[in-house]
Amino acid sequence: MRISGSTALVTGANRGLGARLVAELLARDAATVYVGARDPESVAENIRRDPRVRVLALDVTDPASVSAAVEATRDVNLLINNAGVLGFGDVLTGDLSLFERDLQINYFGVLRVTRELLPSLRASGARGAAVVNVLTLISLAPMTTIAGYCASKAAAHSMTQALRASVRGEGIEVIGAYPGGIDTDMLAGVDMDKADPAEVAARILTGVETGQEIIWPDDASAAAGKVYLNDPVQLETMLTS
């Protein structure tokens, strides 16, 4: 679908990849960008100053917050479910409260926002509509040190597939983006190769504009994605050995 002229809502858009997605949407001439943030004051001043930007208080775990935010939007035809958290811990000893928190935000949060916004997406008509879920390569095979996070993202990956089937024929594209490591606060202190979030944001939106349902938005995920599509067990072995 076309970004130019679109009305977008990005969750978790005050920092990290979400903030870069907002900047990229504006650079590609989106008509209106709703910037969802738990704390609206945390949205950068230069973004707030853009007349196309509307900042929304939005906590994806809070049904009242989601309803109020959606009520305040009009004509959204591009939803980007970006908000996310990552807790460390392996499958045998990890803190279950962190596993639950990741599931609440990364899975139920995505599901809640998407359900609430569906009427707006369905009403998009000739403009077309899309839901972009920011998942991760490790939705598809886990890293053992962040097993709860991977499970929550695997749930969101499954939800993405189920949603795609459920709205088929309604003019709503359902897109999964599967990045590798990105250089944001989420992985601060973790020593690994990380992609530039601005580049990841640009590649996600190019994927949206070129009609891709599955987006590998950085070189590492593009390489690993090829492995996964050819042999899912090989990716599992690569990530867990």
Ligand SMILES: NC(=O)c1ccc[n+]([C@@H]2O[C@H](COP(=O)([O-])OP(=O)(O)OC[C@H]3O[C@@H](n4cnc5c(N)ncnc54)[C@H](OP(=O)(O)O)[C@@H]3O)[C@@H](O)[C@H]2O)c1
């Ligand atoms: N960084 C990576 O390596 C990587 C790799 C693959 C995929 N991803 C995915 O990319 C997305 C963005 O992550 P990031 O790297 O930009 O992380 P980040 O820098 O830690 O930013 C996370 C964003 O999510 C927001 N958020 C957290 N809980 C929320 C809630 N309950 N309601 C609404 N917003 C909430 C945060 O808001 P506050 O400022 O209020 O905390 C923040 O804006 C996530 O879905 C993540 O899983 C990241």
